[in-house]
Amino acid sequence: MNLWPFVLYAALVLITAGSMIGLSAILGERHKERFTNQPYEGGILSEGTARARFSIKFYMMAMFFVVFDLESVFLYSWAVAARDLGWVGYWEALIFIGVLVAALVYLWRLGALDWSPDTRRKTR
Amino acid sequence: MNPVLLKIIVLVGILLVVLGLASGLIWLERRLLALWQDRYGPNRVGPFGLLQVMADMIKIFFKEDWIPPFADKWVFVFAPSIVMITVLLTFAIIPFTSVIQITDMNVGILFFLGMSSLGVYSVVLGGWASNNKYSLLGGMRAASQMLSYEVFMGLSLMGTVMLAGSFSLRAIVEAQQHMWFVIPQFLGFVLFFIAGVAETRRLPFDLPEAESELVAGFHSEYSGMKFGMFFVGEYLGVILISALISVLFFGGWLGPVLPPVVWIILKTLFFICFFILLRAALPRPRFDQLMSWGWKWMLPLTLANLAVTGAVVVAMRR
Numbered sequence: 043m044n045l046w047p048f049v050l051y052a053a054l055v056l057i058t059a060g061s062m063i064g065l066s067a068i069l070g071e072r073h074k075e076r077f078t079n080q081p082y083e084g085g086i087l088s089e090g091t092a093r094a095r096f097s098i099k100f101y102m103m104a105m106f107f108v109v110f111d112l113e114s115v116f117l118y119s120w121a122v123a124a125r126d127l128g129w130v131g132y133w134e135a136l137i138f139i140g141v142l143v144a145a146l147v148y149l150w151r152l153g154a155l156d157w158s159p160d161t162r163r164k165t166r
Numbered sequence: 167m168n169p170v171l172l173k174i175i176v177l178v179g180i181l182l183v184v185l186g187l188a189s190g191l192i193w194l195e196r197r198l199l200a201l202w203q204d205r206y207g208p209n210r211v212g213p214f215g216l217l218q219v220m221a222d223m224i225k226i227f228f229k230e231d232w233i234p235p236f237a238d239k240w241v242f243v244f245a246p247s248i249v250m251i252t253v254l255l256t257f258a259i260i261p262f263t264s265v266i267q268i269t270d271m272n273v274g275i276l277f278f279l280g281m282s283s284l285g286v287y288s289v290v291l292g293g294w295a296s297n298n299k300y301s302l303l304g305g306m307r308a309a310s311q312m313l314s315y316e317v318f319m320g321l322s323l324m325g326t327v328m329l330a331g332s333f334s335l336r337a338i339v340e341a342q343q344h345m346w347f348v349i350p351q352f353l354g355f356v357l358f359f360i361a362g363v364a365e366t367r368r369l370p371f372d373l374p375e376a377e378s379e380l381v382a383g384f385h386s387e388y389s390g391m392k393f394g395m396f397f398v399g400e401y402l403g404v405i406l407i408s409a410l411i412s413v414l415f416f417g418g419w420l421g422p423v424l425p426p427v428v429w430i431i432l433k434t435l436f437f438i439c440f441f442i443l444l445r446a447a448l449p450r451p452r453f454d455q456l457m458s459w460g461w462k463w464m465l466p467l468t469l470a471n472l473a474v475t476g477a478v479v480v481a482m483r484r
Contacts, residue, residue, distance in 0.1 A: 066391030157454030
């Protein structure tokens with residue numbers, strides 16, 4: 043694989059992105075009025091900072107992503123060699139997929155995949 | 167011709183065409199949406215309103231490029247460029263024809279998946295650095311949506327990888343000489359398309375910037391060209407997913423009579439128009455529906471597709 047075209051292309055992409063930011067910083071107008079430097083919250087005066095607490099669900103999704111995406115990487119390497127590995131490889135991959143599905147069913151039953159607390163109580 | 171010179175022409179050409187097409191899409195989308203909603207759309211600047219793109223570009227460069235004093239300055243400035251850089255870099259691996267390709271990586275699909283994962287940083291950092299509550303919520307939504315759909319976006323492609331026996335996009339196109347992969351991998355195609363819509367944050371999955379609830383979501387505080395880069399990045403994403411669908415499932419540049427370049431352009435344009443039609447036709451789901459749809463339906467379906475395809479590929483091997 044010849045790498046230099048990619049490096050040249052990447053350099054061009056970086057230059058394009060940089061010059062877009064740079065040009066608009068130079069060309070853009072500037073103004074300052076009473077409420078210019080307020081965060082925009084639909085016309086209402088901002089209350090408190092945005093470094094506030096938010097739902098833990100977002101964090102849970104990131105955790106699930108780490109769990110499932112890491113496991114799917116192993117399936118990628120099986121997929122590319124599926125033909126050579128034959129039936130032995132296939133059954134092993136199937137067991138692995140089974141473990142993945144078991145984890146998914148566990149999370150599902152736990153109610154971790156539901157966003158509203160009501161449905162979570164129902165499944166218990 | 168000198169191969170080095172040819173490569174440089176191809177490389178600059180791809181960059182210019184892709185960027186031109188991305189800004190042209192703003193016009194195309196507005197015209198098509200207008201057509202489907204019984205309006206005219208932009209038709210004043212130039213023939214058929216074609217110069218609207220130029221007018222918008224001049225305007226956006228002279229708009230105030232505001233960096234909020236309460237924002238995290240460096241992250242705020244850098245965030246919009248991430249999405250553009252990652253998407254543009256992915257175009258390096260796409261084989262538009264057997265000649266028009268920047269580099270044929272043997273891990274092409276993995277490179278694409280890696281770059282699209284990195285693209286998540288753009289919206290998360292942009293939303294967080296803005297120090298605005300709407301932006302923060304939009305950024306968090308974008309993160310969990312893109313991460314969730316990322317999981318089966320990769321897995322939905324593994325069926326085609328199994329059939330072609332390679333991660334290289336060129337090898338995948340060449341394996342489709344006799345049959346497009348959309349026929350044996352129809353489920354994979356549908357799953358990849360849905361994941362692609364969620365990944366580019368297009369309607370009906372544009373909840374990170376749902377303007378009726380979050381002002382503009384993660385780019386509420388962005389103005390000028392920084393906003394423009396999020397915008398162009400989204401259109402670049404649409405072109406990228408459309409081009410990838412044509413390459414992976416619809417035989418890429420292969421086709422009768424017409425030259426290969428025309429085929430890949432026709433196929434890509436078809437899927438771009440389909441993206442726009444989705445926006446015109448479908449309502450937005452709720453965010454909890456979107457997430458449970460992804461985890462409870464798409465992921466099990468992808469795994470089933472993988473298991474069945476694997477069995478067929480192993481049984482049919484010579």
